[in-house]
Amino acid sequence: MRIATIGGGPGGLFFSILAAQLPRVDEVTVVERSPEGVTYGWGVVFWDELLDDLAAADAPTARALRDVAFTWHDQVIGVAGGEPVNLGGHGHSTGRAQLRELLTARAREVGVDVRFGAELDPATLAGYDVVVGADGVGSAVRAAGNFGTTVTPGDNxxxxxxxxxxxxxxxxxxxxxxxxxxxxxxxxxxxxxxxxxxxxxxxxxxxxxxxxxxxxxxxxxxxxxxxxxxxxxxxxAPQGTGETLPWLRFRTVRNERWYDGNVALLGDAAHTTHFTIGSGTRLALEDAIALAAELGRHDTVTAALAAYGLRRTSEIAPLVTEARGSARWFEDVPRHIAHPAPDFARLLINRRRPIVRRLPGAYLGYGRLRRAAAAAPVARPARAALRALRSRHG
Structure with missing residues (x-):
């Protein structure tokens, strides 16, 4: 089997690493239009769960990423210079350039032909058994196919x-x-x-x-x-910035189908989740894991790509909903920011919940009553009020 991946971002490179190790695969080529060493953006965030997933799929990649990971602790929210609110937690991040470098090195180690500063002629793609569009939100691969695509811009x-x-x-x-x-x-x-x-x-x-x-x-x-x-x-400013800063409107990409013939989409070409939930890199790498697994599991390309599409649309559905809610909450910041800093921070950290967007006051009131009931178990009026509020707002 011959595989061509268009796009040398994290998802495309990691898919090539996994695909090159499948028994039925003879050749994997990655084509990236930007020169080697040139990336756009700064750092990406990820979580412990992703490191675990990478370790299960390709241990050398996981080890390399752990070695360069920058670990941050706590989530801190500050409003207009007021006392910061610390909500705890931790996560990891690394530079985009460093991530691409380590994935490129691993891809070449397992025999992938990685070509930077190049594009494949569409006629050449006809010679491949599988073509993967991992070329981002403005995917040319997606534009050339029939995926039932919708692109919706955000307001901010x-x-x-x-x-x-x-x-x-x-x-x-x-x-x-x-x-x-x-x-x-x-x-x-x-x-x-x-x-x-x-x-x-x-x-x-x-x-x-x-x-x-x-x-x-x-x-x-x-x-x-x-x-x-x-x-x-x-x-x-980002590399390549011109006369004005590249202010963007987030584009939500959805596809009715993730494959068309022998062409599959991966990462932002297949779906986007708002940057405020920090899952873009994670989802692209998990797409790569799923696509490689289905190609290894099925006898035909058609069966593998169909299974991949069904699997990933189901797996990402909760995150898609959460991302949409997070984006809408940030679009409505002027409405929420009048709350005292601790309450505002509580709304922010719970912004993915529908009640936080629709009835922020009710959510905050419910939380206060719940904490009061926990602190004073014998306070029957607080408990009664809590039950009444829960019944009204689900």
Whole structure:
């Protein structure tokens, strides 16, 4: 079996690593249009569960990733310079360039032909038994097929920035400008390096002039707004930035089918989950594991790709719902941020729950009554009120 993977991101490379080790596979080629060593973005986050999944699928890859992982502790939420709220937890991150480098090295070690700075002629793809589109949210492979694709843009504007400030915790700072709130999703991923994703509403983005402001001026303005969090360190624009910062609207990609003939989609080409839940890399790597497993399990390509599509659409469905809820919550930050900082932090950390978006006051009231009942077991009125609130709001 000959396999071609279009796209040399984490999902495409890891799939090639696993596919090259299948008994029936004779040749695996990865084609990536960007030059080797060139990546766009800063760091990616992942969790212990992903490391466990990688270890089960390919132990050398898991060991290499553990060796370079930056571990952050706690989730810290700060509003307008007020007392931060610490919600605990931990996770890991690493630089995109470092992740691609270690996956490329492992792919070549198992015999994958990895070609950077190249594109396959569509006519050439006819010679492959399986073609995998792992070429991202704007997938050319997907555009050339029949997958029943819908792409829905979100309302907020965001930009991926970098800084030399090291955030040892996953930090959510919220700052108020003259035209509304901006916030960041900040986390370290290497010594002396952090990702700093800035997000705001469309109205604030336009009122501040960030859509047309020159890059240097925009970096200065955003840096000034977050000066307390950046501790004197500058913000850096993504590689290849032009005259203005690349502010984006998140695109939610859905496909009715994940395969068309012998072509399968993987990662952001197949689905996107909002960056606020930090699962993009994880899902792409888990797609890779599932696709390789189904190719190894079935006698025909058609059966394998059909099984892969059914399996992954079912497995990611809960996360798709949670991601949609998280995105909507952040689109509604101006509504929630009037709450006291501890309550606002509680809403943020539980933002994936439907009641938090629809009835935030009821959710907070329910939590207070529940804690009161636990602290005072004999307080019958509190218990009665708790039961009544639960019955009204499910």
């Amino acid at each position: 504007r965001y930009v991926w920035l970098g800084t030399s400030t090291v955030f040892d915790s996953f930090t959510f700072p919220f700052v108020e400008s003259a035209h509304g709130w901006l916030w960041a999703h900040a986390y370290g991923y290497a010594p002396g390096a952090s990702t700093f994703v800035v997000e705001t509403t469309a109205a604030t983005h336009a009122a501040l002039g960030l859509d047309t402001m020159p890059t240097a001026d925009a970096l200065a303005l955003v840096g000034e707004l977050f000066a307390a969090q950046l501790d004197g360190h500058p913000l850096h």
